[in-house]
Amino acid sequence: MDRTAPAAPDPSLVLADVRRALAEDLGTGDVTAALLPDVPERAYLLCKEDAVIAGRPWFDACHRALDPDVAIDWSIGEGERVAAGTVLALLRGRSRALVSAERTALNFLQTLSGTATTTAAHVDAVRGTGTVVLDTRKTLPGLRLAQKYAVRAGGGANHRIGLYDAVMLKENHIRVAGTVAEAIARARAAQPGLPLIVEVETLDQLREALASGCDRILLDDFAADDRREAVRIARTAPFRGRIPLEVSGGVGLDGLRAIAADGVDFVSIGALTKHVRAIDLSMKLGPPPA
Structure with missing residues (x-):
């Protein structure tokens, strides 16, 4: 097709x-x-x-x-x-x-x-699941926008383009702020007009991010059981799926269908542009x- x-x-x-x-x-x-x-x-x-x-x-x-x-x-x-x-x-x-x-x-x-x-x-591997395949910033130097265009040509979608068009909180930001909630509060105050993505490493951090509010939550290297539990938590009261979930980290083509079948909204894959x-x-x- x-x-x-x-x-x-x-x-x-x-x-x-x-x-x-x-x-x-x-x-x-x-x-x-x-x-x-x-x-x-x-x-x-x-x-x-x-x-x-x-x-x-x-x-x-x-x-x-x-x-x-x-x-x-x-x-x-x-x-x-x-x-x-x-x-x-x-x-x-x-x-x-x-x-x-x-x-x-x-x-x-x-x-x-x-x-x-x-x-x-x-x-093709996630077709019919509702999961969207995203790229990352792991692009060839000087060809980022060209490669992100090629991802769209292949049926995928683009993550943030660079370090300027979305705020993405990772472990270092959370460590400095002390908590996920505080890191989110600081990011919202500093850049209220930009999308806010929060990377979490545990289910407790997930709950904190869901309660604090952001535009997307990235599940970083979650084991399969924890990933499924994360989807269940995010989809049920009081959160009810208001914040989409993204999976990242070590995602290969062989295991991609299983990840999508768990009900996550996005999967970001560096290999699209890096390898x-x-x-x-x-x-x-x-x-x-x-």
């Missing part, structure tokens, strides 16, 4: 990523491409394994930065599943620009498709094979 394409990324973000990457690769100029005659040429983009494709805006921007007149005809949509052997796109442009942009464009598309494909596997395996893609000059 194909996925709904994510909202388009900010063009200025894409352009900044592409400019930085092309400068890194081209330096003072592509001395190898200069050996080619600069003539009109065709190329095709091939996917060599089953995947969920993400990163078309970055791929396109790489090629258009070197040849504004390049034509790129995609046969698949963003966030779409494809089978090994699928020709993803046909390109028509100047030969030198095509080969100069190739590696950088593929680096973006392979990496972001890898993130989307991994995310889709995790989303990236690039999808096998290639771009070749000439027409695609018959």
Whole structure:
């Protein structure tokens, strides 16, 4: 089943990523491409394994930065599943620009498709449970917003973007404040307009966070029995499910379905963006094979 394409990324973000990457690769100029005659040429983009494709805006921007007149005809949509052997796109442009942009464009598309494909596997594992798969801040440096876009392309959702758009209380904040309730009170006073997420390590801390009030509670490395008890406590009087629960810490694909079946609202998984395996893609000059 194909996925709904994510909202388009900010063009200025894409352009900044592409400019930085092309400068890194081209330096003072592509001395190898200069050996080619600069003539009109065709190329095709091939996917060599089953995947969920993400990163078309970055791929396109790489090629258009070197040849504004390049034509790129995609046969698949963003966030779409494809089978090994699928020709993803046909390109028509100047030969030198095509080969100069190739590696950088593929680096973006392979990496972001890898993130989307991994995310889709995790989303498939919890399908029908109501649990939402979240990413984390464990992203490749400089590619956070791009990878978080790829998570959405794979059917997941984004946790906080950085250290500025939500307050997240962890053990150090609670230790300094003395109690969960006091840490929450201080955070609300300091940043009343931001979402507040509280990480708890025990059922007693969970009860304190539920009673004090916040926007989400993160169960950090809870054993299965404690996790189920946490869901029961949060769903029954007097709390009645008003504060959603998130599970984090050591979550693997194999055990994900069981965690979701316990009734948690969210599961955050660093591996979506941290353990990236690039999808096998290639771009070749000439027409695609018959």
